[in-house]
Amino acid sequence: MATGRTHRPATRSRGIPEATVARLPLYLRALTALSERSVPTVSSEELAAAAGVNSAKLRKDFSYLGSYGTRGVGYDVEYLVYQISRELGLTQDWPVVIVGIGNLGAALAGYGGFASRGFRVAALIDADPAMTGKPVAGIPVQHSDDLEKIIEEDGVSIGVIATPAGVAQQVCDRLVAAGVTSILNFAPTVLSVPDGVDVRKVDLSIELQILAFHEQRKAGEESNAEADAAVDAETATAVAPPAPRGATGGSRKGPDGDVPAVMPA
Amino acid sequence: MATGRTHRPATRSRGIPEATVARLPLYLRALTALSERSVPTVSSEELAAAAGVNSAKLRKDFSYLGSYGTRGVGYDVEYLVYQISRELGLTQDWPVVIVGIGNLGAALAGYGGFASRGFRVAALIDADPAMTGKPVAGIPVQHSDDLEKIIEEDGVSIGVIATPAGVAQQVCDRLVAAGVTSILNFAPTVLSVPDGVDVRKVDLSIELQILAFHEQRKAGEESNAEADAAVDAETATAVAPPAPRGATGGSRKGPDGDVPAVMPA
DNA sequence: ATGTCTTTGTGAACGCGTGCACAAAGATGG
DNA sequence: CCATCTTTGTGCACGCGTTCACAAAGACAT
Numbered sequence: 001m002a003t004g005r006t007h008r009p010a011t012r013s014r015g016i017p018e019a020t021v022a023r024l025p026l027y028l029r030a031l032t033a034l035s036e037r038s039v040p041t042v043s044s045e046e047l048a049a050a051a052g053v054n055s056a057k058l059r060k061d062f063s064y065l066g067s068y069g070t071r072g073v074g075y076d077v078e079y080l081v082y083q084i085s086r087e088l089g090l091t092q093d094w095p096v097v098i099v100g101i102g103n104l105g106a107a108l109a110g111y112g113g114f115a116s117r118g119f120r121v122a123a124l125i126d127a128d129p130a131m132t133g134k135p136v137a138g139i140p141v142q143h144s145d146d147l148e149k150i151i152e153e154d155g156v157s158i159g160v161i162a163t164p165a166g167v168a169q170q171v172c173d174r175l176v177a178a179g180v181t182s183i184l185n186f187a188p189t190v191l192s193v194p195d196g197v198d199v200r201k202v203d204l205s206i207e208l209q210i211l212a213f214h215e216q217r218k219a220g221e222e223s224n225a226e227a228d229a230a231v232d233a234e235t236a237t238a239v240a241p242p243a244p245r246g247a248t249g250g251s252r253k254g255p256d257g258d259v260p261a262v263m264p265a
Numbered sequence: 266m267a268t269g270r271t272h273r274p275a276t277r278s279r280g281i282p283e284a285t286v287a288r289l290p291l292y293l294r295a296l297t298a299l300s301e302r303s304v305p306t307v308s309s310e311e312l313a314a315a316a317g318v319n320s321a322k323l324r325k326d327f328s329y330l331g332s333y334g335t336r337g338v339g340y341d342v343e344y345l346v347y348q349i350s351r352e353l354g355l356t357q358d359w360p361v362v363i364v365g366i367g368n369l370g371a372a373l374a375g376y377g378g379f380a381s382r383g384f385r386v387a388a389l390i391d392a393d394p395a396m397t398g399k400p401v402a403g404i405p406v407q408h409s410d411d412l413e414k415i416i417e418e419d420g421v422s423i424g425v426i427a428t429p430a431g432v433a434q435q436v437c438d439r440l441v442a443a444g445v446t447s448i449l450n451f452a453p454t455v456l457s458v459p460d461g462v463d464v465r466k467v468d469l470s471i472e473l474q475i476l477a478f479h480e481q482r483k484a485g486e487e488s489n490a491e492a493d494a495a496v497d498a499e500t501a502t503a504v505a506p507p508a509p510r511g512a513t514g515g516s517r518k519g520p521d522g523d524v525p526a527v528m529p530a
Numbered sequence: 531a532t533g534t535c536t537t538t539g540t541g542a543a544c545g546c547g548t549g550c551a552c553a554a555a556g557a558t559g560g
Numbered sequence: 561c562c563a564t565c566t567t568t569g570t571g572c573a574c575g576c577g578t579t580c581a582c583a584a585a586g587a588c589a590t
Contacts, residue, residue: 282576282577283576283577284576284577284578285577319578319579321578321579321580321581322577322578322579325577325578325579335585335586335587336584336585336586336587337585337586337587337588338586338587
């Protein structure tokens with residue numbers, strides 16, 4: 001999973017647990033594939049395997065939606081596809097705006113997985129005047145001056161932020177002020193939003209760092225002893241590069257950091 | 266966060282909980298920003314706010330790494346940056362290959378957040394011969410025939426899959442066979458890998474679907490009564506579009522689905 | 531030195547999510 | 561109509577993660 005999870009207290013959403021909601025799209029994907037192969041029914045076991053989860057978990061997840069299965073048989077594929085789609089709100093049209101048409105924004109604009117799920121790219125917005133009018137993935141880019149107008153006219157409630165981190169918060173603020181209540185954030189920053197607005201974060205760098213952690217684990221199973229020893233006692237103070245205290249000045253070579261210089265936009 | 270989480274039983278990694286590991290990059294980001302502003306120390310409260318988490322959680326997270334703070338003062342920024350970097354394995358160089366240089370692959374290749382964290386794009390690989398040799402983000406694309414050779418020569422252990430879903434599993438198999446033990450998967454498919462290999466998934470479509478779910482919640486707070494009633498009794502059978510039973514044939518218009526036709530690559 | 535004040539580090543309680551294991555439900559065959 | 565077999569739906573227990581709340585630790589002033 002990518003990472004995101006800047007949710008409100010989570011919890012109640014008419015009973016359906018967050019963890020279950022997060023898996024519904026997974027089930028839906030597997031079911032859609034079965035549907036295309038005209039498979040009429042599936043058992044929890046088969047579907048669970050296709051979705052990559054435990055079958056008990058799948059059954060419990062479905063139990064939150066209702067009793068849609070038939071004991072001794074399994075689940076009706078078409079029916080489940082509809083029920084899950086409805087539960088996720090995919091039976092209606094969701095206009096989406098993408099702000100920040102750099103490499104990533106352009107990739108998102110051309111992403112096929114949106115249209116097939118009821119999401120419609122209503123507009124592409126960028127702050128660069130040179131981009132205005134230029135078609136990306138068949139959709140002309142509009143200038144960010146018109147952001148509010150676009151949101152309101154199209155009744156957009158979902159916004160995707162693919163701008164550099166430096167301007168993400170202000171873009172976010174404008175989106176929210178204009179009426180957007182759900183945001184998918186690709187910029188590497190923590191966005192603060194008022195209550196009632198959902199933010200999900202996707203951070204490529206974080207995913208890689210998590211992988212690196214496990215990779216390091218796997219690689220140095222024995223060299224760990226050395227590292228651990230260093231941390232153990234206060235000897236760490238003597239061993240580790242930057243002194244635990246002092247060295248206030250910016251001694252570290254300023255790396256490109258990540259606040260700016262991310263995603264050309 | 267994106268979504269991914271196709272982990273092994275999770276659990277022990279020398280004590281540090283998965284949830285904590287997933288937050289370390291967040292803290293690191295906030296700390297790096299402070300470091301650039303030459304801030305010498307931070308309290309758990311301040312840092313927590315910058316990272317968007319609870320201060321108690323942050324302190325507990327840090328407690329897994331050791332006692333790096335000073336009571337009454339806070340944490341030494343430079344020292345913490347180093348400790349977290351080391352824990353995440355970012356003090357070493359991680360060569361990464363990106364397979365599938367479509368819109369998304371190209372965006373990833375040009376992503377600034379990689380280099381700044383010790384990740385180095387060692388190679389870009391694509392199956393299209395027309396792409397071979399063409400520079401993307403300054404790096405010449407290589408043909409997938411050479412995949413194994415590239416992995417081995419560069420000692421790559423982390424691979425990024427940005428291909429269409431249809432070929433993701435076979436690309437994954439080849440990567441693993443060649444020695445890759447960590448995979449970041451952007452293709453909308455469940456990848457099966459042998460034990461010892463980590464897979465993290467980022468699925469843009471899933472993130473949007475989760476947002477749509479909450480959005481629907483927010484929008485129809487009263488129209489829910491109507492929907493619930495329909496599901497309640499067996500009347501659902503009479504109301505809902507696809508009949509719970511029968512209708513075996515591929516009546517559904519084959520939508521672009523998601524197995525193929527995703528990410529041009 | 532001693533007292534006060536700030537902030538960490540953590541014990542303990544709580545809640546959510548997961549997985550087992552089984553009873554209930556229905557299909558199917560005789 | 562009854563027996564058997566399959567598969568769902570769920571009660572229950574367990575473990576991880578989160579949060580509270582506070583004692584211990586150190587800085588700082590007097």
